[in-house]
Amino acid sequence: TKLILLDSLLQETYVMHGVIRKTNTKFLSFQLVIVLCLILCLELYLRIFKRNTEDLDIFARATYVKEYCEKKSLLSSTKRVTGNSFYQLYSNKKGAKNLFICLPQRMGTKAVFDFFNSAYGNNCTKLNDHCRSLQPAGNSVKIMFTRNPLDRLIIGQRHAEPSENSIRQGRKLLFSKKRIPGKKRNKKKYKFQEYLEKSVIANKTVIPITQECDVCSVNYDIVYDLDKGLEDLSLVGRTVGLDFDKPRSIKKTPKQRRRSFYSQLSMDQLEKIADIFKTDFVLFGYKFEFYK
Secondary structure, eight states: OHHHHHHHHHHHHTEETTEEOHHHHHHHHHHHHHHHHHHHHHHHHIIIIITSSTTOOHHHHHHHHHHHHHHHTOTTTTOOSOOTTEEEEOOOSTTOOEEEEEOOSSSOOHHHHHHHHHHHTOOOOTTOGGGBOSSOOTTEEEEEEEOOHHHHHHHHHHHOOOOHHHHHHHHHHHHHSOOOTTOOOOOOOOOHHHHIIIIIITTOSSOOHHHHTTTTTSOOSEEEEGGGOSTTHHHHHHHHTOOOOOOOOOOOOOHHHHHHHHTTSOHHHHHHHHHHTHHHHHHHOOOOOTTO
16 A cells, blocks of 8 residues: 555656656656665564663563564474473462562572562572472462573573583692692682583573573563662562562673673684574573673
């Protein structure tokens, strides 16, 4: 319809001295079609990607995730592979709602878990199976926590087990060097490149949040970006009908530290990381900016 209107408008505009310049009209019509296509593509890009900006609150992000899942049919590609990140907390306060949480691993979220555990008066730990649930209970607010994949990998490397070679080297150093009393020995860790290749790329020890939280199957009410801090947890409290105490701050990866880690990687390794976590980058609006 837009193209027909454009063409008729052009013909009316380019009638000069009673002669319709059909050749010019067709040419200009073709040009406007190209421009219109570019505008529509830009509009689509803005709707899909630019809505993942910092001005989206925790509720708008959840709405966007639902809409994106419906449009892009991500159900099969985001199907969960583990249930270790789901927790169900029950409220004893009259009128307050229960809370179903997806708290993915390798996000430095112990402070967040302890905060909710204390608020709900449940004696849970991350290792307690009785607090885990694959499905939300009735009257539950469903919340998913997210974090930039680049920072998750740095956190994961910090908690990774050392390689066999590192263990052997550590043992040699233990018996070959004099130990200084009172000085703590540095624990042997994977080097970042080694960790990514052997643990993440080969064995998938860290998986996308879209999979870990089964993002397109669970109808989340809140999608909370931990990179923005914990100040908005008060909004969660009002949503569930509880008065939350002021939370502690959460550690963030300094930009310089991120740059020092990712500058070690080859272009091939960076491409593999981008491919593994592409749904997280797109769906949650994170940028692949390891250099800033």
